[in-house]
Amino acid sequence: MIAYIGMLIGTAVSQFANNITLWIFTIMAGMFLYVALVDMLPEMLHGDGDHEEHGFCPVGQFILQNLGLLFGFAIMLVIALYEDRIVFDIQF
Numbered sequence: 001m002i003a004y005i006g007m008l009i010g011t012a013v014s015q016f017a018n019n020i021t022l023w024i025f026t027i028m029a030g031m032f033l034y035v036a037l038v039d040m041l042p043e044m045l046h047g048d049g050d051h052e053e054h055g056f057c058p059v060g061q062f063i064l065q066n067l068g069l070l071f072g073f074a075i076m077l078v079i080a081l082y083e084d085r086i087v088f089d090i091q092f
Contacts, residue, residue, distance in 0.1 A: 011088045 010028075014021045044065050079086070 008090065012090055
């Protein structure tokens with residue numbers, strides 16, 4: 001829930017102050033890198049060791065994780081390509 005509140009605040013601030021937009025993007029990119037490198041990457045590399053008990057193939061799990069990452073990269077690419085057309089009309 002806090003993420004949605006932060007999104008609304010960031011959107012409102014970026015519409016009223018154009019020079020702060022780069023700072024918002026910089027901070028958000030750093031947060032996403034932190035989450036990816038600290039939380040997700042070690043689990044992807046080492047796993048939890050339970051995939052054999054549940055019938056998951058390590059290769060299948062690897063492919064699924066990489067497809068998820070590629071899908072996320074594709075979403076970010078689409079947002080970057082069409083960012084000038086994305087407009088939020090939030091009125092307070």
